[in-house]
Amino acid sequence: MSLLQVSSLTKSFGGLMAVHNVDIAIEPGQIMGMIGPNGAGKTTVFNLVTGIYKPDSGKVEFGGRSLVGLRPHAIAAAGIARTFQTIRLFPNLTVLENVMSGRDCRSKAGVAGALFRTRAQRTEEQAIRAQAEKHLRFMNLWPSRNELARNLPYGDQRRVEIARALATDPKLLVLDEPAAGLNEHESADLMALIRQIRDTGITVFLIEHDMKVVMGVSDRVMVLDNGEKIAEGTPTEVQANARVIEAYLGRDDGEEMWRRD
Template sequence: MILAVEDISISFGGLSALDKVSFTVDEHEITGVIGPNGAGKTTLFNIITSVFTPSSGNVYLHGKTITALKSHVINKMGVSRTFQNIRLFGTMTVIENVMAGRHARMDSGVLGCVFRTKRQRSEEHYARDKAVELLEFVGLSGQWDSVSGNLSYGMQRRLEIARALASEPSLLLLDEPVAGMNDVERAEIFGLIGRISRTGVAVLLIEHNMPLVMGLCQKIVVLDFGKKIAEGTPEFIKTHPEVIEAYLGKEDDEGG
């Protein structure tokens, strides 16, 4: 077990966004968090990465609590993420984005950077090689010096994943990585997520369209109106009465 979320609750303006949600993520597995829009999925990610502090409950990484630690500390401890509405560093180039993502694994300070110490140069060199490697891994070859804001939508999704991987996370959080993609693009990204998982990185991914991720995930957590209504293997989830109820009629308008 790499991540354990325990009794997390949070509310905004009196409205409960998450209510006593608990689940675990196992190493080497792809876990899906599914639920209709507004079920609290992104809020959950924001609590794990400490954008929000839960009003009660705890988050444990490798058995140690990380609740309310600073975001950058949590990243350094091995949790990295992407965002639902892609949030690249738009004015920076593709390779700069990935190298910025590696921040926590580097340590040169102002003096090292200005005076280009031997250590800084080899660190920078290594970071660049790593970034190139990652860009090839996600399928973004040869566009390293374009401004990231100018990339196509699909390429931006890939770049965001490469940036998240740059910090060498043990847990990767993907927030709707295939939103707005066609079947071909989606299959490619799912293939990529599978490859990421095989390198030993645990993946937790959000998707609101349940059938899509059934084949990809080893485990699924279902949220509805801020409450966990089921957790288990895809087979278990498929036949779970509450899940079926929550999803009845919803696939028509969200099937895209």
């Protein structure tokens, strides 16, 4: 059974049909890439899956359980963690504190625990820190753990976001353009890292504009254009697909020449 099963997902904003009848099936342990021209609706799909938007219609099932109507924090607790296209770290907190936020949904202590410092609360606090530190090491961020997130170089901030997402112990990791703004060397490291993450048993769903990254790392690739899925297959299949080429290189409009992506 698929880990993530999305069927006939539809969302419109006012008159704009952002996502129309999209089906997605991601198998456990897979790396699924999603590509498409700007404005194709990729991030909207992510926002629908992670509960930031509510779908107009369609189903989102995760491990057999429907996620529609759940708030984002509940979806994170269910096992889907994400990063953002424009980095959304907690800028004035340290890197360690940022990553610790991912442990919140795996922790229990409340007001009483905080006030009375029960044994359970203290054990949990240590575990939160230990888990966060583990993910910092994994993402090669250990040396900068006590820096404020906003003072980190861009590439490191991206890695902090991934570490924070991993700290939630996700079954599915959703990455929104993880290679954006990275240089070639950093992108290559990122690809290795995404494979490593998959090898720990986490399924990965990513949006990426860098074709080298997305074709290099994905097991399957789906293509979105104007809110509709126009193709899906292995990277080789997708690259040879006539509709995909058309979506990317444009029909004979002339104007399409100006598109950057």
